[in-house]
Amino acid sequence: MSVGSKDETTGNQLCQLRQTADGHYQLKVRVPDCLRHRGERKHLVISGVTFNHDRAALDEALAANTALSWRLHWDGRHWRAFVSFNHARARRVTLGAQYGVVGIDFNVDHLAVTETDPSGNLRRTQRFALLREDATSGQREAALSDALKKAVAWANDELKPIVAEDLDFTAKKKAMAQLSPKGARMRSGLLYAKYRQRLEAKCFWAGVELILFDPAYTSTIGAVKYAARRGWSVHAAAAGAIARRGQKLTERLPRAGTVPRVPVRGGHHALELPARKSRGSRVAAWRSVHAAYRGVVRGQWLATRGGKPRRSATGTTGDGGNAVPFSRDHRYPCDNNLPVQVCAPLS
Template structure:
């Protein structure tokens, strides 16, 4: 069951009375945030009750306002701690892969050095011949791209030196991050947070929305009572999108959190955050069929499986997000998501996508080719899934994430030549069947004797994928030998076409 998700709707205000009040409230709140941050970092664990009392006394604010400041600063500290741990994990992963490259280079250079020493001894007459155990690891030639005309052996030595320098730099960074104190960024100075709760009236005690009168009523801090009075109210324009959801949350007295951010000297943004319930599910259960989606850098393949797991339709959507601006990439993905959700609404079936994680690959970007790095950097998988889930959340479409292990190989071997599909749509069909909890056994033509029959079927596909690694994908598109083709071949009197092409009607995939 899909849970409620947080949604934020943004609007602006240029009311002069509101702008003046928010400027003063941001100044008071920022000083309280700095003191709260110092106390939170010093106390472990912090005493929130004592901290709240101290903030009220030192900055002349009420209890609810102090609670909002503490909640905001706690979130900033938690975010900084998570970012720090993620950064350390990334650097440690890069160091690990760099160390592996250094070890392999050292072994290769050492073996080649022994070979060169043996050749030198043969040239001097100390040995009759080079031992068979010693073989050259680098050809005695220069790379065409080397501007200094160094041999491949010299280039390997230079590469080893640069890798060692890079590893030393990574170790220094890791050591510095571990020993340095936590750095927390509190964001824009001119920001006012008013965090709500479902236990408070109309979702927030210090900032309340009058939906009928289209006004905001804000409780003024004690430090500003002489200037603005106990309450301040100003008109607000409701957001163009999501007004009905905001009205539902306001009527049900859900927690409403307000955040005011200064855009210019005369304009402030108003962010209203609340929980939104998902739309009623309109898609059928996954056992009645699914739509599989396979995301690739150049195209997005989709395939529909019926309730029996058979193919019910397929296609692909061409995309070009290579070196595109951020806004253009998002616009392209929005169009793709719209087409896929329209397809799901037409067939009333859930969407199955692959659950990918590129964190390990991004740690090895320096060891990969330039073309592979560019493709991986421009591959906006997380953005695509985020947009797809957001639209399916509004429309009531179920989204299922599955493990994509060996989906491409299964599609190539089992379904591509059977249905006349390409590799993307065949992989999408495998994902759709996997989302329906259907297993993919090896075809009989690829069967082999196996002693441990209780292994998972993916272990068999792993062996097949290892054997077929490096094969051309076009070889899997050849037609297979069926009963009909055998009978037709047997009845034919050695026609010229069959004699010219004796492999006609035989599946050529290895």
Template sequence: MGVLREMAVPFVVVGPSGVAVRDRLKHLTVEDEKVLRLVGDHLGTLASRDLKARCAAGLDHDTEQWAQRKRALTEECSSRWAGSITKATHDQWALARRGQLAHIQGLEAGVRTIAHRLSLAVGEKGGKRAPGGYASRWEWHAKSRRLYVLADRLEAARADWDAGRVGVVRGGERLLNTRHHLEQAQLSEEQWRARWQAGRRFLQADGESGKRFGNETIRVTPEGEVSLKLPAPLAHLANAPHGRYVLTARVAFAHRGEQWRDRVTANRAVAYRIHEDTARGRWYLTASWTIPPVKTVPLATARANGLVGVDTNADHLAAWRLDAHGNPVGEPVRFGYDLSGTAAHRDAQVRHALIRLLHWAKRHSLAIAIEDLDFTAEKTREKHGRRKKFRKLISGIPVSRLRARLVSMASELGITIVAVDPAYTSRWGAQHWQKPLTSTHRTTTRHDAAAVAIGRRALGHPIRLGVPPRPLRHWGRTAPPPHDRSDRVGHRTVQARPGTPGCEELRPRIPGPRTRSVRAGCGANAEYQDAQHRGGHPAEHESWHQDSLPLSL
């Protein structure tokens, strides 16, 4: 048996640090839409120019260069617009760096895997931890050529990383490539052009605490009036004092509306973003702000009454309720979702499944245990080879989106989330729990058994069931076997508390006579049990004599 890797300790997930709400800008006039497009296009041009300057600076960028970029932009818009543009540029460059590092790590994993498989003989079998050799000489030759291709890509990526060069596309690389495949995307050139321009506009402003309604650039009053501070070249379009343009639309946030209204009334910072959905022909306003970190409960408190173990899969969430001792309670529950279709449909499916799971856990007042999944290194083409279906299955699991949604939604309901190490949960769950939990009325799947394994790990109990030291001492089991007192029919299905005596132990001594006519603790010999003639007591070894009786009786 191979050496098992070290398991990470379960921990309570910290709640979200910020929130965002969105509302539609209804009843905009033609003039309103024209002004929004002009302002967005102008600021988008400045943002593209600033991003180019930031990428050219690379690793040599410092605060002085940041200040110079902001001063250059202020001349063509305003200081607040310039601050929002430079901050967004810096965040976009940092995101590109993280993506570049992930790409390098993926190339390194591919090179290692191919080199290992090329070093083995053709047709050599692999194990669970390492793949074997390639199936044929043709595949070996093709992979040897691919090794050089990946090595060249890795060398170029490392050179860009060391030099601080990144590739960023404002508007999105996917939308840019769609321009060459309009027929497959079922788009005309005009439709694509409208999406491209909408994606490259810049209409977002950071909030400022202490300023009127928390934002001087894009201002929203508690009554829902929206106004913008126009850039200097577009100041002639203002319809309100101080170079501002007031939209005819009114907003009323249905979700967290009271929280937003409290913030703007107290002049606390709120960031806003305006964007256009060209497919629907609608405009939206998104408000966001930071919140203080939610104080998490201790892990021991989350475990006190048991919890719900959840196994994440490509098309459903498998959940099972466990008590504080790690015993499965009730029946397993499955919350399905369909990840086909558009991104909005997939996101709605995930939210619908999560809210059903959270409401079920809320009814039982239990925390939720889930795996701390990260499939960054599991999607590589070289690791799984021809297993395209399996690679697609892993890629289809919405790990990051599901994790973010679950944490934020659970925080609203006051439900604690416990993250556990995902190592061996599916394997050990199927090995030790699938068969014992299967009955004539219930078929337990591998995913249900994995949910039990996840819950037991979160509770601090071992997943694997140990072998009892003696065949007749059934430690930790209370349900009787079906036929006789041996264990040849399989494991019992109910787990008892650690302190519960086994069936072969001595029965606890109950004070009092062993008669039904006298209650326990009463009777002549209730206090002095040695008078009873039982094994191990002094009464068996004391000398005694029989009193003489008159023979005449």
């Protein structure tokens, strides 16, 4: 590893790169004294060097004498040279969020991308497919990169910022022991670290502004207010709610007495809204709506399984925060003193 410096020739003292007339590069490496025999040259000159990615940015860095850090690596068959440098930020091309944004909802198998206008109305949506946990990590990362590239290109064409979720999976992954094996695989398969890193990089290079917000209750808001009305999926509507949050628009609850229909497992079901306290905050009200919505989702899921929640490998029943431990004799907990009850007929 050789750390670069902008005070040195071509940005590095020990590894110096120069362009040649044939469109390739010439790399001049200073050989350490401990590896050099008597009479041998101090420098190793390698001609015909080429790079497959980001050559234009590398040429700009060489012209500006930017510090270039090099890493020479032996992979068991060949020597490989890796160069890193500070990429110049692209000129911002997007307008402010008040002129509309593009919201992204990150899911296990796809990205839901929804565009809004200056008034916060949901204009159009697209779905970019991702690969699931049965594919290799390289394949999933490549599919994620392609999907993000399309989403950023869409925002660039519309001159609108991107609004994405500011998620933290640290606490959620600690609770994997309470999930079923399938749920744990799906959550561990989420490439959120790669998603966040690549989204920031692509927006950085394209000159697209990236706005990160807490996505609390956006899926519930999308399901209750926009999904059934527009005939969209919950994820597409959630991306619209994320976009509206980036525009700093508030979400009013449905009028008291109404019974909205929400999409659940391929159908639409009535959602009875809980009573709202007169002095309660809007966040607390949406929290109660979210709990009611999750109850409908769970009820429909139980209906497809004959009313019996599945048992995970760790001796719990249910999913996530609703997971409840079995008793010692492996029966469902139906005692009144439990904060969460899952009652089912015993076999």
